[in-house]
Amino acid sequence: MNRRNFIKTSSLAxxxxxxxxxxxAFEYKRLPAGGKVLVVIQLGGGNDGLNTVIPxxxxxxxxxxxxxxxxxxxxxxxTDQLGxxxxxxxxKDIYDQxxxxxxxxxxxxNPDRSHFRSMDIWQSASxxxxxxxxxxxxxxxxxxxxxxxKAYNAIEVDDTLSLAMKGNTKKAIAVRDVNRLYxxxxxxxxxxxxxxxxxxxxxEDNLGYLYKTMIETYSSAEYISTTSxxxxxxxxxxxxxxxxxxxxxxxxxQSGLQTKVYYVSLGGFDTHVGQKGTQERxxxxxxxxxxxxxxxxxxxxxLDDTLVMTFSEFGRRVEQNxxxxxxxxxxxxxxxxxxxxxxxxFYNEAPDLSxxxxxxxxxxxxxxxxxxxxxxxxxxxxxxxxxxxxxxxxGLI
Amino acid sequence: MFREKAHDEGDKTVFGKTGAFTGEDIIDALLDKxxxxxxxxxxxxxxxxxxxxxxxxxxxxxDVFYNSHYDIGGLMKYLFTSDWFYDSRNIGAKIxxxxxxxxxxxxxxxxxxxxxxxxxxxxxxxxxxxxxxxxVSGWAGGKNWIDSSSLMYRLKTPSILLNYGxxxxxxxxxxxxxxxxxxxxxxxxxIAKQQGKGPVLSKIKSQPDWDSVLKxxxxxxxxEELISAVLLPEKLSPALLSNIxxxxxxxxxxxxxxxxxxxEYQMG
Numbered sequence: 001m002n003r004r005n006f007i008k009t010s011s012l013a014x015x016x017x018x019x020x021x022x023x024x025a026f027e028y029k030r031l032p033a034g035g036k037v038l039v040v041i042q043l044g045g046g047n048d049g050l051n052t053v054i055p056x057x058x059x060x061x062x063x064x065x066x067x068x069x070x071x072x073x074x075x076x077x078x079t080d081q082l083g084x085x086x087x088x089x090x091x092k093d094i095y096d097q098x099x100x101x102x103x104x105x106x107x108x109x110n111p112d113r114s115h116f117r118s119m120d121i122w123q124s125a126s127x128x129x130x131x132x133x134x135x136x137x138x139x140x141x142x143x144x145x146x147x148x149x150k151a152y153n154a155i156e157v158d159d160t161l162s163l164a165m166k167g168n169t170k171k172a173i174a175v176r177d178v179n180r181l182y183x184x185x186x187x188x189x190x191x192x193x194x195x196x197x198x199x200x201x202x203x204e205d206n207l208g209y210l211y212k213t214m215i216e217t218y219s220s221a222e223y224i225s226t227t228s229x230x231x232x233x234x235x236x237x238x239x240x241x242x243x244x245x246x247x248x249x250x251x252x253x254q255s256g257l258q259t260k261v262y263y264v265s266l267g268g269f270d271t272h273v274g275q276k277g278t279q280e281r282x283x284x285x286x287x288x289x290x291x292x293x294x295x296x297x298x299x300x301x302x303l304d305d306t307l308v309m310t311f312s313e314f315g316r317r318v319e320q321n322x323x324x325x326x327x328x329x330x331x332x333x334x335x336x337x338x339x340x341x342x343x344x345x346f347y348n349e350a351p352d353l354s355x356x357x358x359x360x361x362x363x364x365x366x367x368x369x370x371x372x373x374x375x376x377x378x379x380x381x382x383x384x385x386x387x388x389x390x391x392x393x394x395g396l397i
Numbered sequence: 398m399f400r401e402k403a404h405d406e407g408d409k410t411v412f413g414k415t416g417a418f419t420g421e422d423i424i425d426a427l428l429d430k431x432x433x434x435x436x437x438x439x440x441x442x443x444x445x446x447x448x449x450x451x452x453x454x455x456x457x458x459x460d461v462f463y464n465s466h467y468d469i470g471g472l473m474k475y476l477f478t479s480d481w482f483y484d485s486r487n488i489g490a491k492i493x494x495x496x497x498x499x500x501x502x503x504x505x506x507x508x509x510x511x512x513x514x515x516x517x518x519x520x521x522x523x524x525x526x527x528x529x530x531x532x533v534s535g536w537a538g539g540k541n542w543i544d545s546s547s548l549m550y551r552l553k554t555p556s557i558l559l560n561y562g563x564x565x566x567x568x569x570x571x572x573x574x575x576x577x578x579x580x581x582x583x584x585x586x587x588i589a590k591q592q593g594k595g596p597v598l599s600k601i602k603s604q605p606d607w608d609s610v611l612k613x614x615x616x617x618x619x620x621e622e623l624i625s626a627v628l629l630p631e632k633l634s635p636a637l638l639s640n641i642x643x644x645x646x647x648x649x650x651x652x653x654x655x656x657x658x659x660x661e662y663q664m665g
Binding site: 116117120131133151159160161163166171172173174184185189190192193195196197198201205206207209210211213214216217220 | 531533544
């Protein structure tokens with residue numbers, strides 16, 4: 001007896017799609033023109049910001065990184081002081097177009113050097129000494145984000161959901177592959193449960209919550225799958241898993257999917273050993289993907305409605321280690337991309353390498369100030385209710 | 398760790414009392430406060446009874462706990478022997494943690510694994526890798542266990558562990574001849590390669606011991622008895638029950654799998 005036979009013995013083996021009638025209440029609206037979209041890109045592992053944006057006129061930088069510094073001749077100069085890692089060649093054009101803002105020295109007080117903890121701090125937007133079980137985008141969903149109340153209002157392109165995407169009462173949906181999600185939820189087994197679900201079972205208790213989540217996933221999968229067929233991106237992207245994810249997001253944005261936030265990760269930045277080649281390769285994957293994505297959106301007339309934010313859980317120590325790598329540090333640079341940036345190019349000056357905190361870059365901008373800006377000026381929601389504190393916005397967008 | 402040289406011997410003021418307190422004195426001062434007993438009782442109530450806290454019960458527990466000078470054993474005995482612990486509204490009211498879920502399945506049907514890492518993959522997909530709590534405050538629990546993807550994995554966990562781990566990208570066997578099956582297998586490998594991680598649950602190779610379960614089921618067990626044995630007192634919704642074929646002499650395994658796959662089994 002295998003499971004297929006097992007399923008066959010149950011009532012619904014046809015696979016024919018039929019939604020319980022009360023589910024039809026889910027309306028399939030498209031995002032109105034001008035509807036703003038946020039794309040968050042997480043660089044996991046702690047990207048070395050100092051070898052990403054390079055202070056190529058700074059002797060302190062070259063002194064602290066005897067074998068790891070990027071020679072001035074290889075740096076892609078942006079200003080007379082700062083330039084990019086050679087892996088970021090495709091960002092040169094993005095910078096010249098005014099589609100990029102770089103914020104230096106972004107961090108938070110009492111920094112934590114654990115990947116997990118620091119990532120939790122960034123994702124939950126908590127203080128270093130505070131433990132929150134909800135994420136900032138989750139709380140944005142909780143606040144009914146200006147009228148949205150569906151799981152698909154925020155999508156994480158992955159198999160499982162990050163803390164950032166979990167609210168108290170609402171959670172985003174994880175979609176690595178639109179067709180796979182659809183197929184999974186149309187497995188006869190799920191159809192059987194979905195079809196057996198009656199409105200009076202969607203109670204306020206925990207069991208009702210399970211049924212609600214089940215039904216919502218079932219109908220979200222249908223909505224995302226149907227809507228995604230409206231537009232398929234024909235643009236050329238580099239051949240990487242990361243680029244495929246961005247291409248999928250671009251297709252969903254241009255299909256008019258009612259999703260306000262997309263979340264995607266690129267990992268591998270924990271470069272303790274032999275950093276140079278690894279980081280350059282990762283930066284290339286990141287920048288080529290993002291550049292293709294931005295150009296694709298530009299061609300589709302959606303660049304002005306899209307804001308991309310890239311962050312990493314921490315930067316790395318200023319001084320390199322003995323293994324031609326760098327160890328966990330603190331403040332780091334943060335990148336914004338889009339067609340509607342107020343501060344094009346560099347938002348603030350490079351980190352002061354002569355004024356360090358025990359060998360680490362001092363933070364000048366709390367990351368929650370950036371979130372405040374994004375929440376208030378891009379997502380149009382009161383930022384204080386989501387960040388639980390007042391953080392003045394920076395006028396970035 | 399007590400560092401004698403770093404200890405400040407001077408006077409401190411704690412809860413309005415001043416003196417040259419030691420660390421133990423501070424703990425005593427905390428335990429002296431009834432609030433401490435209430436706080437711990439509330440945590441225990443939430444963990445063992447219901448996410449929805451009944452403050453009246455918590456206050457009764459705190460009395461027992463405080464008056465016994467913080468005897469945890471006594472408190473637990475009071476809890477487990479209280480009538481209200483077995484109230485129908487406290488039965489099946491909690492969402493099982495992923496480990497509760499997996500352990501529960503194991504207790505019903507013994508499972509061995511070809512490759513034990515598979516269990517870790519499963520724990521991670523479900524959001525609870527043992528010994529790796531998210532932070533010092535532990536797993537948030539309750540509704541926090543559930544999101545769209547974790548729920549789908551949870552509902553599939555019984556059939557994955559007990560029915561030879563069939564997962565997402567599944568070829569429709571009955572539609573394929575042998576050549577087609579080979580092509581499909583090849584395609585699945587390619588998909589897994591492209592996605593890097595591959596389908597999350599694909600690595601679990603489990604060997605359930607159904608024979609021992611089926612042998613242990615009494616011959617005359619009725620459908621109702623089997624349901625309450627598997628789901629404990631949780632009631633299966635009538636709508637779902639009507640979707641399951643009735644228990645016969647030869648479909649115990651399928652029937653049990655249906656029960657374990659019901660959302661009601663997620664509750665404990």
